[in-house]
Amino acid sequence: MSTIVAIHSYRGGTGKSNLIANLASSIVQQGKRVVVVDTDIQSPGLHVLFGMDPQNMGLTLNDYLYGRCSIEQATYDVTSKLGPHVPPGGALYLIPSSIKASEITRVLREGYEVNLLTDGFRKLMKMFRLDYLFLDTHPGLNEETLLSILISDTLVLILRPDQQDFQGTAVTVEVARKLKLKRLLLVVNKVLPKLDFESLRQQVQEAYHAPVAGILPVSEEMIELGSAGLFSLKYPEHPFSQGVREIAAQILSAA
Amino acid sequence: MGLFDSWQPEQDRRDNLPERTMADVLALPEDLRPSMDYLIEQGESELAEVAAHIGQDETSTRALLTDLIEKGFVQEMLAGSQHRYRVRLVSRHRSRFPLDL
Numbered sequence A: 001m002s003t004i005v006a007i008h009s010y011r012g013g014t015g016k017s018n019l020i021a022n023l024a025s026s027i028v029q030q031g032k033r034v035v036v037v038d039t040d041i042q043s044p045g046l047h048v049l050f051g052m053d054p055q056n057m058g059l060t061l062n063d064y065l066y067g068r069c070s071i072e073q074a075t076y077d078v079t080s081k082l083g084p085h086v087p088p089g090g091a092l093y094l095i096p097s098s099i100k101a102s103e104i105t106r107v108l109r110e111g112y113e114v115n116l117l118t119d120g121f122r123k124l125m126k127m128f129r130l131d132y133l134f135l136d137t138h139p140g141l142n143e144e145t146l147l148s149i150l151i152s153d154t155l156v157l158i159l160r161p162d163q164q165d166f167q168g169t170a171v172t173v174e175v176a177r178k179l180k181l182k183r184l185l186l187v188v189n190k191v192l193p194k195l196d197f198e199s200l201r202q203q204v205q206e207a208y209h210a211p212v213a214g215i216l217p218v219s220e221e222m223i224e225l226g227s228a229g230l231f232s233l234k235y236p237e238h239p240f241s242q243g244v245r246e247i248a249a250q251i252l253s254a255a
Numbered sequence B: 001m002g003l004f005d006s007w008q009p010e011q012d013r014r015d016n017l018p019e020r021t022m023a024d025v026l027a028l029p030e031d032l033r034p035s036m037d038y039l040i041e042q043g044e045s046e047l048a049e050v051a052a053h054i055g056q057d058e059t060s061t062r063a064l065l066t067d068l069i070e071k072g073f074v075q076e077m078l079a080g081s082q083h084r085y086r087v088r089l090v091s092r093h094r095s096r097f098p099l100d101l
Helices: A018-029 A060-063 A101-110 A112-127 A142-150 A163-178 A197-208 A220-225 A239-254 B009-016 B023-028 B030-042 B047-054 B058-071
Strands: A003-007 A033-038 A092-094 A132-136 A154-159 A184-191 A214-217 B044-046 B073-078 B082-087
Touching: A003 A060, A003 A092, A003 A142, A003 A239, A003 B047, A018 A132, A033 A154, A033 B009, A060 A112, A060 B073, A092 A142, A101 B030, A101 B082, A112 A132, A112 B073, A112 B082, A132 B082, A142 B023, A142 B030, A154 A163, A154 A239, A163 A184, A184 A197, A184 A239, A197 A214, A197 B058, A214 A239, B023 B030, B030 B058, B030 B082, B044 B047, B047 B058, B047 B073, B047 B082, B058 B082
Parallel strands: A003 A132, A003 A154, A033 A092, A033 A132, A154 A184, A184 A214
Antiparallel strands: B044 B082, B073 B082
């Protein structure tokens, strides 16, 4: 049975897409079958992390939602991006969203039928025999992210050690609990290495009454990489990559 | 008066129900949420499946589903002889956002 994991943050710039790409990669390295869906249709970016050229992207989630293709036709096998050492059985697929202005404005104007999206997810889980379906979401509370929260088995909320993020995450946690959230994990990202990580973990857990799955450091290497690839592949022993593996282990242990 | 004429006003009323979004789901009364949440996850279901999931008898469940249909959240379909219930949600309300920027 597939597990749906939604990655969300109240504000933009928390590192959501980088985390989801590296987290999915880490889980595939355990021999799992994973699809990542970029449901951030308003500001898509996951395709960049997997080296897909937006001008030559082909079919996207937008095409599926507007009846131009099947969900599997918009699904791309990106396992080769993880290097040669993926264990047998492991596979990573990506469903990108379109970065064309006309496609984005169409969604903003017309929306789409929710059933189409959830029908697509169910078909994916069956067709690709998925262990995990990861959903990258648009930041902030809106109708689309409410859906991702409701259908997910695990919600990973990312925040930075920043007062705006702290306040906004409190609102998101409150709304998520009204949606009868099944499991919540918090991740604090872009933390200055000089801070006391354990003390920060305790504070955040007490503030939101939810477990902190990881505290990830801010790093110059990540800023230099600039979403040009998967950080955990390039810097496997970096504290960020180690932190991602710890978060992955907690997601795997709940399945 | 034709056979279906008496049904038409009700059909017209149901066809003109407002579009519903997840924000509307959040505002639903608590007693309607379990069936609504289940239908969102499943896409569509039969009465017996919804009743089993929410732990109520089929008569009570049908009343809840009828309420959701009346409010525009769910549509009822006939598949052969089976009544199935399917979620009727959109991702957002249509806006005047210009197509050409």
